[in-house]
Amino acid sequence: MLVKKAELAAVAVKQHQYPQDELPEVASAGRSNVGKSSLLNTLTNRKNLARVSGTPGKTRTINFFQINDAFRIVDLPGYGYAQVSQKEKERWGKLMEDYFAAQRIDLGVMIVDARHAPTNNDITMANWFLESGCPFVVVANKLDKVKKSELEGNLALIRKTLDFGDDVLILPFSAEKGTNRD
Ligand code: GTP
Ligand code: MG
Numbered sequence: 001m002l003v004k005k006a007e008l009a010a011v012a013v014k015q016h017q018y019p020q021d022e023l024p025e026v027a028s029a030g031r032s033n034v035g036k037s038s039l040l041n042t043l044t045n046r047k048n049l050a051r052v053s054g055t056p057g058k059t060r061t062i063n064f065f066q067i068n069d070a071f072r073i074v075d076l077p078g079y080g081y082a083q084v085s086q087k088e089k090e091r092w093g094k095l096m097e098d099y100f101a102a103q104r105i106d107l108g109v110m111i112v113d114a115r116h117a118p119t120n121n122d123i124t125m126a127n128w129f130l131e132s133g134c135p136f137v138v139v140a141n142k143l144d145k146v147k148k149s150e151l152e153g154n155l156a157l158i159r160k161t162l163d164f165g166d167d168v169l170i171l172p173f174s175a176e177k178g179t180n181r182d
Contacts, residue, residue: 001043003043003044003045003046003067003068004068005066005067005068005069006044006046006049006065006066006067006068007065007066008049008063008064008065008066009064009065009066009072010063010064011061011062011063011064012061012062012063012064013061013062013095014098015098015099015102018062018064018099018102018104019064019066019072023066023069023070023071023072024070024071024072024106024107025064025071025072025073025074025104025105025106025107026071026072026073026074026105026106026107026108026109027073027074027076027099027104027105027107027108027109027134028040028073028074028075028076028108028109028110028111028139029076029078029079029096029108029109029110029111029125029128029129030078030110030111030112030122030125030141031078031079031080031081031111031112031113031119031121031122032078032079032080032081033078033081034078034111034112034113034141034142035111035141035142035175035176036050036075036076036078036111037050037051037052037075038050038052038141038175038176039111039139039141039173039175040065040073040075041175042175042178042181043073043181044065044067044073049065050063050065050075060077060091060092061077061095062074062075062076062077062095062099063075071106074099074105076095076096076099077092077095077096079092079121079125080119080121080122096128100128100132103132105129105132105134106134106135107134107135107136107137108129108132108134108135108136108137109136109137109138109139110122110125110126110129110136110137110138110139111138111139111141112138112139112140112141112158112162113140113141113142114140114141114142114143114145114146114151114154114155114158114172114173115142115145115146115154116154117157117158117161118158118161118162122161122162123161123162123163126138126162126164136168137168137169137170137171138158138162138164138168138169138170138171139170139171139173140154140155140158140170140171140172140173141173141174141175142174142175142176143172143173143174143177143179143180144174144176144177144179146172151172155170155172158170
């Protein structure tokens, strides 16, 4: 995809702050530090569109990125970072609940770590997508850190842990190297 224009269209913590037009939305979610922001930068060929951080839990708002004025990628705040207070977790839950309740998702992208089995939080997140009824794919990021010989086993474990049949697409990806960007 040729990205001619990519811009932050809105930053929201409340529904009234969401963009009000009808552009299609691709919503991406995953654990803190899994590479959601990096994936967005890689897909759009921008170095700093979304903020990438070594400190997990940095993205705490819902960030709407508008691409070619044709659709939006929505960077949802990460979850599962241990050092987060109960209050912060509740805030996260409310943000996500509101966003899913608005039923704006045209495609869900769930990002997991290609190196590990999905966590319980990942399973919960996958169920949010499933229950929303939107089409959705899984991206197994940080492929560059997986040995070739281990990849197939890891992907099978991801599928099994998330309890997905063969109908759900799991795409190995590296935001770092751009592998499988196309
Ligand atoms: P939060 O916003 O905190 O939820 O994190 P995030 O999911 O947006 O992760 P982010 O893109 O900020 O990346 C977290 C760290 O992982 C950074 O240090 C990235 O450089 C690194 N990273 C992201 N993608 C990859 C990848 O494909 N391979 C490797 N090796 N590192 C990656
Ligand atoms: Mg982020």
